[in-house]
Amino acid sequence: MISIEGLKVEFGTTPLFEDVSFVINKKDRIALVGKNGAGKSTMLKILAGLQQPTDGVVAVQRGITIGYLPQVMILSDTRTVMAEAEMAFEHIFEMQEKLEKMNQELADRTDYDSESYHELIERFTHENERFLMMGGTNYHAEIERTLTGLGFNRSDFDRPTSEFSGGWRMRIELAKLLLRRPDVLLLDEPTNHLDIESIQWLENFLKASSGAVVLVSHDRAFINNVTNRTIEISCGRIYDYKVPYDEFVVLRKERREQQLRAYENQQKEIKDTEDFIERFRYKATKAVQVQSRIKQLEKIVPIEIDEEDNSTLRLKFPPSIRSGNYPVICENVKKAYGDHVVFHDVNLTIHRGEKVAFVGKNGEGKSTLVKCIMDEIPFEGKLTIGHNVQIGYFAQNQAQLLDENLTVFDTIDRVAKGDIRLKIRDILGAFMFGGEASEKKVKVLSGGERSRLAMIKLLLEPVNFLILDEPTNHLDMRSKDVLKEAIKEFDGTVIVVSHDREFLDGLVTKVYEFGGGLVKEHIGGIYDFLQKKKMESLNELQLSQSPQVAPEKKEETPDSDNKLSYEAQKELNKKIRKLEKQVADCEAKIEKLEGQVGELEQQMATPEGASDMKLYEQHQQLKKQISDAEDEWTSLLSELEEMKQE
Numbered sequence: 001m002i003s004i005e006g007l008k009v010e011f012g013t014t015p016l017f018e019d020v021s022f023v024i025n026k027k028d029r030i031a032l033v034g035k036n037g038a039g040k041s042t043m044l045k046i047l048a049g050l051q052q053p054t055d056g057v058v059a060v061q062r063g064i065t066i067g068y069l070p071q072v073m074i075l076s077d078t079r080t081v082m083a084e085a086e087m088a089f090e091h092i093f094e095m096q097e098k099l100e101k102m103n104q105e106l107a108d109r110t111d112y113d114s115e116s117y118h119e120l121i122e123r124f125t126h127e128n129e130r131f132l133m134m135g136g137t138n139y140h141a142e143i144e145r146t147l148t149g150l151g152f153n154r155s156d157f158d159r160p161t162s163e164f165s166g167g168w169r170m171r172i173e174l175a176k177l178l179l180r181r182p183d184v185l186l187l188d189e190p191t192n193h194l195d196i197e198s199i200q201w202l203e204n205f206l207k208a209s210s211g212a213v214v215l216v217s218h219d220r221a222f223i224n225n226v227t228n229r230t231i232e233i234s235c236g237r238i239y240d241y242k243v244p245y246d247e248f249v250v251l252r253k254e255r256r257e258q259q260l261r262a263y264e265n266q267q268k269e270i271k272d273t274e275d276f277i278e279r280f281r282y283k284a285t286k287a288v289q290v291q292s293r294i295k296q297l298e299k300i301v302p303i304e305i306d307e308e309d310n311s312t313l314r315l316k317f318p319p320s321i322r323s324g325n326y327p328v329i330c331e332n333v334k335k336a337y338g339d340h341v342v343f344h345d346v347n348l349t350i351h352r353g354e355k356v357a358f359v360g361k362n363g364e365g366k367s368t369l370v371k372c373i374m375d376e377i378p379f380e381g382k383l384t385i386g387h388n389v390q391i392g393y394f395a396q397n398q399a400q401l402l403d404e405n406l407t408v409f410d411t412i413d414r415v416a417k418g419d420i421r422l423k424i425r426d427i428l429g430a431f432m433f434g435g436e437a438s439e440k441k442v443k444v445l446s447g448g449e450r451s452r453l454a455m456i457k458l459l460l461e462p463v464n465f466l467i468l469d470e471p472t473n474h475l476d477m478r479s480k481d482v483l484k485e486a487i488k489e490f491d492g493t494v495i496v497v498s499h500d501r502e503f504l505d506g507l508v509t510k511v512y513e514f515g516g517g518l519v520k521e522h523i524g525g526i527y528d529f530l531q532k533k534k535m536e537s538l539n540e541l542q543l544s545q546s547p548q549v550a551p552e553k554k555e556e557t558p559d560s561d562n563k564l565s566y567e568a569q570k571e572l573n574k575k576i577r578k579l580e581k582q583v584a585d586c587e588a589k590i591e592k593l594e595g596q597v598g599e600l601e602q603q604m605a606t607p608e609g610a611s612d613m614k615l616y617e618q619h620q621q622l623k624k625q626i627s628d629a630e631d632e633w634t635s636l637l638s639e640l641e642e643m644k645q646e
Contacts, residue, residue, distance in 0.1 A: 360514030
């Protein structure tokens with residue numbers, strides 16, 4: 001599908017990677033891995049055709065469509081969620097308009113016997129069949145299925161996109177991309193703004209997808225569940241493994257051990273040869289052997305060992321003045337957008353030196369409360385910032401706010417004041433921007449590198465109150481650990497908004513849970529909170545629904561007439577199990593039929609298939625079978641839910 005040969009990319013004089021060659025085949029699920037700045041996002045941009053390599057060829061098979069989801073994008077504010085999602089079907093709207101014109105022409109013309117009239121009928125029939133095949137009449141159902149899968153409620157469809165947080169708007173862009181159903185999907189950190197329910201839905205979607213997938217992600221579980229091939233970018237080269245990520249880690253370790261052994265053996269061989277030459281160089285009887293050894297030495301190709309990146313991020317927050325005892329006090333704080341109440345009656349007090357976490361489902365108001373604390377948006381109620389409080393704020397979109405035309409050095413040079421200006425080079429070096437890296441333009445930096453640069457800006461001003469909104473989104477594992485240690489050593493107050501359980505473990509002493517318009521306080525660490533909630537991970541918050549009336553409340557007394565006898569309950573359970581099996585069988589049938597449709601559509605995409613009317617008939621029959629099966633599935637599911645409520 002896509003062939004990459006002799007690829008080389010240079011920024012300045014240093015190549016990012018060179019002599020890279022590989023092929024992306026149909027049904028490939030590729031995880032693109034490597035440290036921050038290795039060139040993962042650059043590789044995706046080149047594959048998407050958005051960036052040209054310094055050298056090499058990227059050959060894309062004719063007719064292949066490519067969909068690309070970048071880490072950072074400019075989002076539209078002018079449409080509703082549904083209208084924005086409909087943009088994915090622009091080609092259908094164009095075809096619809098074309099069909100209407102042809103239909104009007106057929107109605108207006110009277111030369112029924114002419115050859116051109118018959119040609120017009122044939123053209124109209126062909127285009128109409130294509131229109132139906134592409135789902136021209138049921139695209140709304142596709143949109144609804146995809147949006148609900150990504151966590152939207154039906155009530156959200158008519159809301160303007162401007163009302164949603166950055167994470168939810170990224171989901172809209174992801175939905176548009178998935179609805180276009182490209183042959184090759186290029187996804188750059190797609191899980192950054194998704195909760196567990198949506199991640200699971202995306203996993204299933206990608207596994208069922210008939211096209212190829214190339215993705216960059218720091219979510220280990222996600223790439224293990226989705227991918228079957230791992231390409232590592234390391235030290236300017238690539239290593240291609242036909243295995244999932246966990247197996248790749250083992251194989252990479254083995255590869256390095258083999259390289260070390262081979263290198264050591266070669267070095268011993270070279271030393272022995274050099275010793276022989278030196279010993280017998282001036283002996284006439286050994287002249288032939290010496291010359292032979294010299295030629296042998298010249299022919300040796302040195303074995304290279306993969307460099308291990310041992311550079312580390314050294315991070316320390318500067319000392320600052322002592323704040324008052326209570327940096328933040330909220331009293332009956334409420335925030336609403338029109339009729340939509342984000343949260344209400346928020347009462348909380350954060351003490352000096354406390355490190356607290358804001359957790360909960362996306363869109364429940366974590367970032368909104370942070371913006372209230374920062375006085376960026378209006379709110380109701382009383383919110384008091386304590387005496388001598390100096391806030392350092394790291395927003396979700398902090399990395400996006402950097403001036404792309406400036407270099408790394410200039411970015412810091414413009415905000416640094418006083419004696420700190422003399423130490424800019426040292427600071428940049430500590431953040432892995434030493435040497436030539438400091439002269440890179442911001443626009444060529446990866447998401448992780450931009451996050452590091454934004455963090456430097458935060459450190460230039462001494463603060464005693466840190467607010468970090470999803471600080472780990474674009475950081476690799478090692479950078480996360482360093483940031484965590486720095487926050488632990490920080491002697492001020494910290495609010496962390498995050499879903500990352502491992503990052504919060506051992507860091508926070510209090511958890512504020514956002515959900516259902518309320519903010520609940522939980523004393524203790526993140527695992528204490530999880531145990532209390534009887535959850536295994538933070539992500540389960542995403543699956544929890546708004547509180548409903550417990551089933552027990554339906555039973556007024558133990559001997560109520562409504563209470564089922566043991567035998568009746570046993571029979572009911574048997575029926576439920578039978579229905580659950582029927583639902584599962586129905587789902588399997590739909591999946592099988594959709595697979596057949598996919599294969600048929602591939603045949604129809606060829607010149608021979610496009611003219612084969614039998615294929616169109618088969619396609620329509622399969623579509624009808626899918627529709628019938630979906631109706632049956634809906635009916636069974638409804639019956640099952642009713643039975644479970646009895």
